[in-house]
Amino acid sequence: MVNLITGPRGSGKTQQMIDLANEKVKTSSGNVVFIKRSSKDTYSVDFNIRVIKMADYPDILTLEEFVGFLYGMAAGNHDIEAVFIDSILKQANITLESLPTFIEKLNKISEDAKIDFYLSVSADKAEIAGVDTLGCTVL
Structure with a gap:
């Protein structure tokens, strides 16, 4: 299942994601995984959560490479139950326009690997009204 947490920048999405994780x-x-662009704002993440800083992987630049990275995580660790991805629109080249494609790919990974995904999207619900969120839960 793919879960979306939406709201404008500064509305508390990161803290909500940390609390959920x-x-x-x-x-x-x-295992629970928390993916962020940097280590900023991760001081309150539980020690048992695997935090991944995408800044440590500067060669992951496209949506396809990011999806491959997620597939690699799932293949390398069959015990992952949930992946939290903060600020998805700051990861690789993912935009509001490419978000439906990304969500479709996440739904496939979720179904195949039995992983729940949680994404924070810095956009109002009105801005994602045109985004196909079929198969997603908007929190």
Whole structure:
């Protein structure tokens, strides 16, 4: 399942994602992963959550490469239950226009690998009204 957390910049999406991840790791029998552009604002992430800074992977520049990175994570660790991706529109070249394609690919990974994805999107619900969010839950 793909879950979207939307709202304008500065509306608390990152903290909401951290809170959700911290709750998820308490009840999870597998691994929880939190992906951010940098390590900023991750001081309150539970120690048991694997934090990945995409700044450490500067060669991942396209949506396809980012999806390949996620497939690699899933293939390398079959115990991942949830992946939280903060500020998705700042990852690789993902835009509001390419978000439906990305969501479609995440739904496939989610179905195949049984991973729940949580994405924060810096956009109002009105801005993503035209985005195909079929198969997603907007939190």
